[in-house]
Amino acid sequence: MQKYVVGVDLGGTKISTALSDLNGEVISQTTVPTKANEGEIPVLNRIIESVEKVIKDGSATYDEVKAIGIGSPGPLDAEKGVIIHTPNLPFNNFNLVEPLNKKFGVPVYLDNDANVAAIGEYMFGAGRGTKHVVFFTVSTGVGGGAVLDGKIYRGHTSNALEIGHMTVAPDGPRCNCGNIGCVEATSSGTAIAKRGQEAIASKVETSLRKYEKVTSYEVFTEAAAGDPVCKDIIDNALNYLGIAIANAVSIFDPEVIIIGGGVSKAGEIVFDTVRKVVDKRCFKSMAESVKIVPAGLGTDAGVIGAVALAILESQDK
Amino acid sequence: MQKYVVGVDLGGTKISTALSDLNGEVISQTTVPTKANEGEIPVLNRIIESVEKVIKDGSATYDEVKAIGIGSPGPLDAEKGVIIHTPNLPFNNFNLVEPLNKKFGVPVYLDNDANVAAIGEYMFGAGRGTKHVVFFTVSTGVGGGAVLDGKIYRGHTSNALEIGHMTVAPDGPRCNCGNIGCVEATSSGTAIAKRGQEAIASKVETSLRKYEKVTSYEVFTEAAAGDPVCKDIIDNALNYLGIAIANAVSIFDPEVIIIGGGVSKAGEIVFDTVRKVVDKRCFKSMAESVKIVPAGLGTDAGVIGAVALAILESQDK
Numbered sequence: 001m002q003k004y005v006v007g008v009d010l011g012g013t014k015i016s017t018a019l020s021d022l023n024g025e026v027i028s029q030t031t032v033p034t035k036a037n038e039g040e041i042p043v044l045n046r047i048i049e050s051v052e053k054v055i056k057d058g059s060a061t062y063d064e065v066k067a068i069g070i071g072s073p074g075p076l077d078a079e080k081g082v083i084i085h086t087p088n089l090p091f092n093n094f095n096l097v098e099p100l101n102k103k104f105g106v107p108v109y110l111d112n113d114a115n116v117a118a119i120g121e122y123m124f125g126a127g128r129g130t131k132h133v134v135f136f137t138v139s140t141g142v143g144g145g146a147v148l149d150g151k152i153y154r155g156h157t158s159n160a161l162e163i164g165h166m167t168v169a170p171d172g173p174r175c176n177c178g179n180i181g182c183v184e185a186t187s188s189g190t191a192i193a194k195r196g197q198e199a200i201a202s203k204v205e206t207s208l209r210k211y212e213k214v215t216s217y218e219v220f221t222e223a224a225a226g227d228p229v230c231k232d233i234i235d236n237a238l239n240y241l242g243i244a245i246a247n248a249v250s251i252f253d254p255e256v257i258i259i260g261g262g263v264s265k266a267g268e269i270v271f272d273t274v275r276k277v278v279d280k281r282c283f284k285s286m287a288e289s290v291k292i293v294p295a296g297l298g299t300d301a302g303v304i305g306a307v308a309l310a311i312l313e314s315q316d317k
Numbered sequence: 318m319q320k321y322v323v324g325v326d327l328g329g330t331k332i333s334t335a336l337s338d339l340n341g342e343v344i345s346q347t348t349v350p351t352k353a354n355e356g357e358i359p360v361l362n363r364i365i366e367s368v369e370k371v372i373k374d375g376s377a378t379y380d381e382v383k384a385i386g387i388g389s390p391g392p393l394d395a396e397k398g399v400i401i402h403t404p405n406l407p408f409n410n411f412n413l414v415e416p417l418n419k420k421f422g423v424p425v426y427l428d429n430d431a432n433v434a435a436i437g438e439y440m441f442g443a444g445r446g447t448k449h450v451v452f453f454t455v456s457t458g459v460g461g462g463a464v465l466d467g468k469i470y471r472g473h474t475s476n477a478l479e480i481g482h483m484t485v486a487p488d489g490p491r492c493n494c495g496n497i498g499c500v501e502a503t504s505s506g507t508a509i510a511k512r513g514q515e516a517i518a519s520k521v522e523t524s525l526r527k528y529e530k531v532t533s534y535e536v537f538t539e540a541a542a543g544d545p546v547c548k549d550i551i552d553n554a555l556n557y558l559g560i561a562i563a564n565a566v567s568i569f570d571p572e573v574i575i576i577g578g579g580v581s582k583a584g585e586i587v588f589d590t591v592r593k594v595v596d597k598r599c600f601k602s603m604a605e606s607v608k609i610v611p612a613g614l615g616t617d618a619g620v621i622g623a624v625a626l627a628i629l630e631s632q633d634k
Contacts, residue, residue, distance in 0.1 A: 132473050148470060155570025156449050157606050162567040167560050167598055169487065179598045243484050250479040251568060253472025281484055281496045289474050 002066035004058070005314070006051050007306030009116075010072040012036060012088025015043075016300070017050035019058040020307040022066070024124040028057035029303070040090045047096075048103055068100055068108045069310030071116030071302055078158050081110045109313040113302070114161065115152050117295075118145025119312055120305025121258045125296030130255040134248050135295075136163060138241065139261035142184040146252060152312070164188070168243045186240035189262050192216035195233040204229050220266045238270060242277025249282045249290050260295030267294075319383035321375070322631070323368050324623030326433075327389040329353055329405025332360075333617070334367035336375040337624040339383070341441040345374035346620070357407045364413075365420055385417055385425045386627030388433030388619055395475050398427045426630040430619070431478065432469050434612075435462030436629055437622025438575045442613030447572040451565050452612075453480060455558065456578035459501040463569060469629070481505070485560040503557035506579050509533035512550040521546050537583045555587060559594025566599045566607050577612030584611075 004027065009016040011034060018029040030053050032046055047070075055065060073086040081097025083089065097108040111119075118135035127133035133147040142164030146153045154160050164184035165177055172181035173191070185191055196219040199206050206229040207222045208214055223230035245257055264270055271292060279287050297304050321344065326333040328351060335346040347370050349363055364387075372382060390403040398414025400406065414425040428436075435452035444450035450464040459481030463470045470477055481501035482494055489498035490508070502508055513536040516523050523546040524539045525531055540547035562574055581587055588609060596604050614621050 148465065149468070151466070153465060156572040157570055157602055159600060159603050160568065160570035162570070162600060162603070165567045165598075165600065166564045167485070170485065170557075170560060177600065240487075243487060247483045247564065248568075250482045251477065251565075253474055253477040253479070255473040281482075283476065283479060283482065283494065285474055286476050286479070 002064060004055075004060050004065050005307055005310035006054060006065060006068045007303050007308070007310055008047055008051065008068065008070040009302030009306050010034070010047065010070055010089070011302065012073070015046055015050055016303040017047070017054050018300075018303045018307060019054040019060060019065075020304075022311055024304060024307055024311070026300075026304075026307075027060070028054045030054055030057070034089070036088060036090050038090070040092075040094055043090055044096070044099060048100065051100070051104065062104055062106070065104065065106050067106055067310040067314035068104060069116070069306040069308070069313065070096060070100075070108065070110045071113055071306040071309065072096070072110060074112035075159070076110060076112055078109075078111045078115070078154060081108065083110070107314055109309050111152070111309055114143040115145040115154070116305035116309050117260065117297075117301055118147055118161075118258075118305075119152055119308045120297050120301055121260070121295055122147040123308040123312065124304055125301070126258045126293045127256050128296070132252065132254040133256050133258060134161075134252050134254045135258045135260065136245065136248075137261035138187065138259060138263040139189050141190070142182075142188050142241075142244075142261075146254070148252070163244060163248065166244050166247060168240045168247070172240075183240055183244040187237040187244070187263070189216040192219050192233060192237050192263070195219070195237070196230065199229050199233065206230065216263060220269075224269070234269065235273070238273035239277060241270075242274045243281065245274050245292070246278045246281035249278055249286055253286050254290060256291040256293060258293055258295050260301070264294055319381060321372075321377050321382050322624055322627035323371060323382060323385045324620050324625070324627055325364055325368065325385065325387040326619030326623050327351070327364065327387055327406070328619065329390070332363055332367055333620040334364070334371050335617075335620045335624060336371040336377060336382075339628055341621060341624055341628070343617075343621075343624075344377070345371045347371055347374070351406070353405060353407050355407070357409075357411055360407055361413070361416060365417065368417070368421065379421055379423070382421065382423050384423055384627040384631035385421065386433070386623040386625070386630065387413060387417075387425065387427045388430055388623040388626065389413070389427060391429035392476075393427060393429055395426075395428045395432070395471060398425065400427070424631055426626050428469070428626055431460040432462040432471070433622035433626050434577065434614075434618055435464055435478075435575075435622075436469055437614055437618055437625045438577070438612055439464040440625040440629065441621055442618070443575045443610045444573050445613070449569065449571040450573055450575060451478075451569050451571045452575045452577065453562065453565075454578035455504065455576060455580040456506050458507070459499075459505050459561075459578075463571075465569070480561060480565065483561050483564060485557045485564070489557075500557055500561040504554040504561070504580070506533040509536050509550060509554050509580070512536070512554070513547065516546050516550065523547065533580060537586075541586070551586065552590070555590035556594060558587075559591040560598065562591050562609070563595045563598040566595055566603055570603050571607060573608040573610060575610055575612055577618070581611055
């Protein structure tokens with residue numbers, strides 16, 4: 001009986017792999033360094049060894065494994081199972097699905113981090129029990145994924161939900177992507193840190209000067225302590241994040257919006273501000289029906305998401 | 318054999334009804350005045366009579382009809398088949414599906430105008446042969462619908478794709494919905510007309526003064542004739558429409574964006590400007606892959622859309 005799946009969270013520094021039952025209960029787990037500098041084949045072999053290890057550690061057999069799910073940084077082609085290119089991994093137009101499929105004789109599904117996180121939250125996190133989930137991750141960048149009618153939505157070229165590059169401030173700061181006023185340029189952790197550093201470089205009075213290095217964490221801390229410059233920076237960033245989320249509500253009419261990533265860890269101030277903007281900018285019926293909540297999965301979100309990908313994609317198969 | 322469907326386009330002034338084969342070929346058609354002021358039952362009876370008439374005129378029998386599709390202004394509950402309320406029709410929390418289902422013994426599907434138009438374009442218009450279609454209608458207001466993976470997307474409370482109320486100008490004009498800077502407030506025909514009227518009321522020099530009444534049509538005309546004030550108004554409106562559409566591209570990664578409604582009739586200038594904004598603001602791969610095209614269905618779009626709704630919803634049933 002196929003009662004297990006394997007999830008692989010492939011990252012630039014480590015590979016986390018878990019054997020799980022079909023309810024997302026982890027049976028065995030292993031984490032090894034990626035050693036990306038060693039190149040494609042050694043990293044592929046470490047993935048294969050990790051899968052073998054969790055199956056063995058879980059006293060399972062290959063026959064009992066229904067599917068393998070892999071979450072990886074993109075860009076990638078989920079349909080073909082190919083990692084196109086990613087800065088922190090050695091893979092270049094590399095088909096990661098074929099060798100694993102050959103080795104283990106089960107379906108293998110590959111998807112990008114943001115989609116995998118969205119699926120994980122939908123199945124086992126803050127979106128459990130709902131049908132329409134939009135997931136925002138707000139950290140160094142802003143990304144996301146959407147589960148609509150119980151299925152991950154990928155779009156025509158597999159690039160859907162580039163929500164970090166929604167324009168929210170047409171005359172705002174320039175984004176790394178080249179565009180002006182993306183929500184990633186107004187509201188990511190990087191953007192908040194940059195505004196803090198700009199404040200220090202300017203002549204305004206701010207308590208940020210006491211830090212040797214300013215990240216978004218220090219800006220949040222000093223805003224909470226009452227520094228008016230930091231308060232403005234945070235207000236501004238969260239207001240634009242709120243606009244992006246309000247737009248997602250007007251577009252998707254989702255049951256739940258889940259916010260994860262480093263910036264979401266700042267807690268109440270993030271969720272209060274976003275909620276206010278949504279209440280102000282969306283139709284009442286949609287604003288009232290949508291829940292806006294923090295991500296439910298913790299440090300294992302990546303590997304649990306990969307487990308969820310394997311379960312979701314192999315359903316009814 | 319069930320080889321036909323019936324489509325009903327229910328409007329405030331007229332009811333258009335067609336019998337069609339399963340390829341969208343119209344066999345027979347009738348249009349009658351709605352006479353909304355006569356109340357719920359007389360209007361319902363006119364719908365029933367119209368359906369009977371097109372079946373009879375097409376020499377078909379009830380047994381040969383697979384399904385009936387109805388497009389109506391909203392808000393409505395598509396799942397329950399209930400028109401909740403609409404300014405130009407007498408129906409108030411009225412179940413329109415039940416009496417038709419009872420009378421004709423076939424499945425009856427109700428959906429709002431914008432969704433029906435999106436389905437019509439997807440099946441028989443500019444979206445034919447694609448999988449992911451986002452439809453914008455830009456006229457008095459701005460609305461839309463999306464067919465994703467071949468299915469209409471409705472969202473949690475049936476209000477998805479309120480794309481007219483996407484915020485694109487956070488410090489822009491106030492919208493009728495109460496929000497600031499919705500694309501409906503910057504780029505609808507009403508918004509363009511309003512900017513023209515404001516120009517006349519101000520002291521600026523503009524060729525608009527020669528008109529007794531200024532609608533978006535006159536502003537487009539004078540912009541094309543070289544009036545700099547009108548050119549600015551049109552540039553500004555289409556730039557914001559472009560931002561809304563660029564956001565839809567980043568979010569949905571669709572195969573095609575279809576623009577219909579009165580404003581789209583201004584033609585090249587609309588599509589050129591929107592295309593430029595999308596190329597500037599979206600990831601290259603998505604901008605290059607998405608087609609941005611005018612609606613393909615003409616004056617019969619409403620009834621053809623209702624036919625398409627009946628065909629799409631009764632598929633595999």
